[in-house]
Amino acid sequence: MEDLKALINEIKNYQANIFGKDFLLTWEKSADELKQILAVADALKMMRSKNISTRVYDSGIAVSLFRDNSTRTRFSFSSACNLLGLAVQDLDEGKSQIAHGETVRETANMISFLSEVIGIRDDMYLGAGNAYMREVGEALEDGYKQNVLPQRPAVVNLQCDIDHPTQSMADLAWLKEHFGGLENLKGKKIAMTWAYSPSYGKPLSVPQGIIGLMTRFGMDVRLAHPEGYNLIPDVIDVAKKNAAESGGKFTMSNSMDEAFKDADIVYPKSWAPYAVMGRRTDLLRAKDHDGLKALEKECLANNAKFKDWECTEEKMKLTRDGKALYMHCLPADITGVSCEAGEVAASVFDRYRIETYKEAGYKPYIIAAMILTSKFADPAATLSKLMQQNTERVK
């Protein structure tokens, strides 16, 4: 138990002020707060491996609201909530009465009388997803203050138009493990690059999340994409500021090769240009199906000009000793496997397949840590209590 005690002690020593707060963007949290969440995730993972139950709730509801399809985040959220003792109730807007002009403020309160956490995926509309989460958070704050709600549920961003913090934090947890500690990430070169995909309209949240988070820990972050495939300008500014503050670097280019050169880590992934996402948002709102079809056609034609943005064996040779760590949020568009031509060559993906699975495997623990740190004023004390009670998770 010494390793667990040490970890709990580490958690105790971080300066964190995240109790009672939502997790919406990584750059709204201090470095210490992010480190605490990583450490809590590690502690929960360790406790589970030691068969120590981490049920901090004997009863309680967790609400999931997915406005876009999801497999791994849905299961990660369910698993995280279950690990803490919460039961998930899905808010299926199709089966609800929400369409009738009900306000967000009202819905947020109605689903929260006995709820401890609300996880939301809302990544379809540029300018809307994160704003919606904030609106929910404010409604909950108000409901709690007005004694409508006996507790203030925490909102967890399960992917929005701006950030995908449960993904980027899981990625960071994996890098921490892979490189043997956060301090070892200092100076490491990470290439966050666009990659070709035969589909279009992929959210910007992953690349934005990566450049917004990895610049916090002194890494050399390189963003590369074809001309026109820009991210949201505000997030670029965040990345620049972060890099300056953490002693890292943040550079941009239109060359995959340049980004891959001597990289320690590569993260090649497709996304739709910021401007396209804006047009798409307008068309979705207007329910202009013909417009959407036309936009898709135009974009796919444009994408097709950049089929060489593929993470091939040749490209991998450009990286440090030809052995950069390949990362992906999954599912990847794998050439010859899931599509004719895609983001990554099959041989490259296959070599790193198990690593990408391990990367994904951190997500349930990260989500559970986000919940625990938001809902418990002294997470170290809570974890200590669990350790001392030592209830078996499995008999």
Add this chain to the structure above:
Amino acid sequence: MEDLKALINEIKNYQANIFGKDFLLTWEKSADELKQILAVADALKMMRSKNISTRVYDSGIAVSLFRDNSTRTRFSFSSACNLLGLAVQDLDEGKSQIAHGETVRETANMISFLSEVIGIRDDMYLGAGNAYMREVGEALEDGYKQNVLPQRPAVVNLQCDIDHPTQSMADLAWLKEHFGGLENLKGKKIAMTWAYSPSYGKPLSVPQGIIGLMTRFGMDVRLAHPEGYNLIPDVIDVAKKNAAESGGKFTMSNSMDEAFKDADIVYPKSWAPYAVMGRRTDLLRAKDHDGLKALEKECLANNAKFKDWECTEEKMKLTRDGKALYMHCLPADITGVSCEAGEVAASVFDRYRIETYKEAGYKPYIIAAMILTSKFADPAATLSKLMQQNTERVK
């Protein structure tokens, strides 16, 4: 803990014979039984606020069957079941094999081998919803007696064609809190009135539930609606009989103003006329989409004649000191917010918004109390046991 002990003592002293019985209509329960349920709901709420776990089940299934859309009742039912330790399994008739001419008797048994409660919403077909619940209840009774089922699941009416008891009981719990006790409701004037809405086909269960319940406790209940917007005659008879027995009053009129005059409480809400619901039921059964469209058109045109049935600031001035308590089951059709012209003026709704949320907040506890009193022979003893064990709900 003295307040909790007093409450448990109160629960003990009620003469109740609801163990093993379904909750289908409030008027099938005695006043003492309803009071016991209110007190159990209060006790569960108090225990939760004191962080005492109310899990009476270490395992067990609760079945939800929603034949109509639902947000707040769905979440209330989930929350109630979770509070008692039950896991909800939804019976989605679209994903089941039920269409194949399977009998209600069979389905009821098949979903109940390890189930403790079945919550049903079935409010679309006049003459059918409550009857269906009874059919399920009889099938369960039979299955239990024949040793098919090791326990008899309780059926809870989550809204039918006749009553909406989880709503009306939550409303009553809220009135009990607001006015400082049930005895203070004696003589209070409550106006249950129709109100204009741009939609049609709203169930009759809420107004019927309100006049059927509030007449039990000596209130002066005034039902008002435009000519033709009648409720089910049998329920009117119930309300009359209740008022006579409880020393209250029950009057009907076609004037919103008359009903609002000096009212202590107003509950303005749209519904479809009884006769229309009957025609609608026939058309739904016949899957006559054109007929349904025509009926909708006719009804909306008729509704439009009564746009002045809106709970405006002027109307509110008619009430006692201009300050009657506004109630609604939510979501309300708010003029200028959720529709152009609706049931209530935005300024009125906004002034009472938090109150309507608190009203809604009782529903999970009411449902949990209905389950507990139906499944546990001595609810006071069960609650005492929970109090003594004093397991933390949240660590």
Add this chain to the structure above:
Amino acid sequence: MEDLKALINEIKNYQANIFGKDFLLTWEKSADELKQILAVADALKMMRSKNISTRVYDSGIAVSLFRDNSTRTRFSFSSACNLLGLAVQDLDEGKSQIAHGETVRETANMISFLSEVIGIRDDMYLGAGNAYMREVGEALEDGYKQNVLPQRPAVVNLQCDIDHPTQSMADLAWLKEHFGGLENLKGKKIAMTWAYSPSYGKPLSVPQGIIGLMTRFGMDVRLAHPEGYNLIPDVIDVAKKNAAESGGKFTMSNSMDEAFKDADIVYPKSWAPYAVMGRRTDLLRAKDHDGLKALEKECLANNAKFKDWECTEEKMKLTRDGKALYMHCLPADITGVSCEAGEVAASVFDRYRIETYKEAGYKPYIIAAMILTSKFADPAATLSKLMQQNTERVK
């Protein structure tokens, strides 16, 4: 508690090697292993009746994947998982990103980070369902070995193209109860016969499951169907081999009367011919809706030639003393109730209705026993521990 102790002792004495293994086909398990599962199911049922909690998991996820509609198996799986303390998370392929060419290997890992069991129904495509389950199992094995997964989830076959083991094992548990022990099944005549139904495309898994399992215990198993309504030849071979090994009998005929003659048990049920299921599989894969319609028409016309394959009172008179036990996996096509002409006469079905419900009632316990024996190395020790802890399931 003596009866429970005796049962646990029985469980201890079976030679079983099923720990860590999936349950995909009954004929992949030894007779002792099947007996152990039956005994564990009985023990779980007995413990529940004695109000002893059987939660072996304080937290943990169970995944359900239904590629075909299901009511009773869905509820049985949920109930079984809940009985052991697991929360069910449904994998709804329509709401996931699985369509994007993601590999089975990847999905299997992504949903399993904190999962203990995966229940799968996949019975639409001949040659595919069981193969899919194996692919999932291999992916999980690989993920576990490569440290992607902290535990190896057990796969439970909730019906495939070949077998329906949770059904046939529940049927066997029911026969064990009804005839007072497995040893009493020796020599008992069971008629597994085709029966007429106005629908088509019913899976082969039930008749195949029955002849594959009941031949294990010395029964005289008679398969009868109209010419052309063959089952998968491999399964016929399995049944022959089983009968030879167990000292039982396995015969085939094209006469319902012959099969019913002196039968102790009859199991009349419709299915589609093997060859038709093959053609149907091709058409489904090709999404050939016209082809499917044509095939349906052809098959229904063919079925109609065999309307006399109905379990009537006359047919029942052929059985031992006219009192064979009627069995069905439900829902049955009952003449005059769920269809004009079907598998069974209403009077016959009604006489055995309660028995068929009891038969179905074993399914949750059988599934729970399959999970427990796959996940716990020493199920007798685990059950002993539960018995000694004696936690109340219901307070």
